[in-house]
Amino acid sequence: MNVRQKKLIEKLHKLERLSIEEEAVIFKVAPMTIRRDIQLFEKQGIAIRTHGGAVPRISEPAQLFIQPDASAAQKKIARKALELIPDDCNLMLSAGTTTLEVARQLAASDLRICVITNSLPVAAVLFQTKIQVILTGGSLRNNSLDLIGPVTEKNLDEYYIDLLITGCDGASAEEGFFTKDLNLAEMEKKSVKKSSRTIIVTESHKFRKPAFVKFASMTEVSTVITDKKLSGEDASKITKSGIELVLV
Amino acid sequence: MNVRQKKLIEKLHKLERLSIEEEAVIFKVAPMTIRRDIQLFEKQGIAIRTHGGAVPRISEPAQLFIQPDASAAQKKIARKALELIPDDCNLMLSAGTTTLEVARQLAASDLRICVITNSLPVAAVLFQTKIQVILTGGSLRNNSLDLIGPVTEKNLDEYYIDLLITGCDGASAEEGFFTKDLNLAEMEKKSVKKSSRTIIVTESHKFRKPAFVKFASMTEVSTVITDKKLSGEDASKITKSGIELVLV
DNA sequence: TTATTAATGTTAATTTGTAACATTAATTAT
DNA sequence: ATAATTAATGTTACAAATTAACATTAATAA
Missing domain, CATH: 3.40.50.1360 (Rossmann fold)
Structure with missing residues (x-):
């Protein structure tokens, strides 16, 4: 786990979405590298990949607090x-x-x-x-x-x-x-x-x-x-x- | 809001992921239709679009319960x-x-x-x-x-x-x-x-x-x-x- | 019934993703 | 320290998903 990946995970923990293009520019690496990072995070259960990026994955206990929207x-x-x-x-x-x-x-x-x-x-x-x-x-x-x-x-x-x-x-x-x-x-x-x-x-x-x-x-x-x-x-x-x- | 959309939202509320291909088959509509449904859900804040589908969006109070993983x-x-x-x-x-x-x-x-x-x-x-x-x-x-x-x-x-x-x-x-x-x-x-x-x-x-x-x-x-x-x-x-x- | 609108389908162009391989950087062994 | 090995990153061609524009069908109102 390198510095870039740690910083990306930090963003996810702050509930921020990641954009592959943006992060590639920020860290001055190829989009493919960010893509690979995000694939790793998905395997670890930290993130869910979206089209062009990723969003943080919410852990199970938190999901219990989801209540349906009111009528x-x-x-x-x-x-x-x-x-x-x-x-x-x-x-x-x-x-x-x-x-x-x-x-x-x-x-x-x-x-x-x-x-x-x-x-x-x-x-x-x-x-x-x-x-x-x-x-x-x-x-x-x-x-x-x-x-x-x-x-x-x-x-x-x-x-x-x-x-x-x-x-x-x-x-x-x-x-x-x-x-x-x-x-x-x-x-x-x-x-x-x-x-x-x-x-x-x-x-x-x-x-x-x-x-x-x-x-x-x-x-x-x-x-x-x-x-x-x-x-x-x-x-x-x-x-x-x-x-x-x-x-x- | 039609029956298909209501059923899709129901799935999201049950914390299920949606696959555009699968749902298109299930409801016998074009993938584009499901895609449009999902776009609507994202606008409403119900879902987050992924590559090839969507995942439910967790509401704010639930997110407060997220605690970082232990060392x-x-x-x-x-x-x-x-x-x-x-x-x-x-x-x-x-x-x-x-x-x-x-x-x-x-x-x-x-x-x-x-x-x-x-x-x-x-x-x-x-x-x-x-x-x-x-x-x-x-x-x-x-x-x-x-x-x-x-x-x-x-x-x-x-x-x-x-x-x-x-x-x-x-x-x-x-x-x-x-x-x-x-x-x-x-x-x-x-x-x-x-x-x-x-x-x-x-x-x-x-x-x-x-x-x-x-x-x-x-x-x-x-x-x-x-x-x-x-x-x-x-x-x-x-x-x-x-x-x-x-x-x- | 026809006109109008909304919903859905189709297609081509664009963007994003994947996989395979090339290159570079980092480790390890010698 | 240098070569060999491994890991990480970059590049490319190809596949898949998305978008946007327009065509078609279904639903609604005039």
């Missing part, structure tokens, strides 16, 4: 949620795809707040932004990148929470909000009780499938943000119980 | 550390590049243990393995992916720890082990005191630069694993104070 509806819901977050507050963001989208938009916003979360993807998105991130401790679930268990709940006692933003696996205009996991429900229950205000962010189709365990009744939440496809019947039920309903 | 010495040290981990124990793995390498090797091992850590990369590496992962809560540091602070320390009280494996920023055969960060030192002190045994894993060059804050004196640790470049003088000092020294 258009989720993006709109998240944008609306952001408007309801006061500056300089303690926000609890629980795990979920819609809440992750809230985190993404928070990362790009000017809000200076403190976010408490049990979701590793949320923490990852907010890492190295203006936002202070606090992770609840606890057991890492084997199927999703979030923390649950008695210690997670105990951790919540350490903080004052102004606002909770959470999603749900299922919902009902009469009953309230549901999740599929019993342990997760316990954690959500505690969060709802602890925080001064609760905003539910969820796509409207969740209202057509109540899930396993209830973690909050409708009257326990302050605001529900969902999309316009919500049935008129459900909408009126929610508003009648005095809950703020925002349709996007 | 040859670190790999050897980690391998030795693994031999000293009993099956069915509670292991505390603190944050650091050498401990991360221990985690990588643990992930590939047959050990069935529970790992408590304050490092997000360690948690990521051990995610979805046989190993149960517990994260301490606390504040996410802005420069490194680990958790520190009073709540982190309080979290440690919740667990019994058989063995602590940790690295250091600096070391001295007389004084003991050091770290650069005051808050981190507090956390490390507590870990050392809590755990029945402590193994230090560190490259020998750390013995030539004592760092800022001491978190453990030499007699508080059980074993030191380092490379053979350790000076004979340091080696004899360590063994004379009754500490097990393993040179790899």
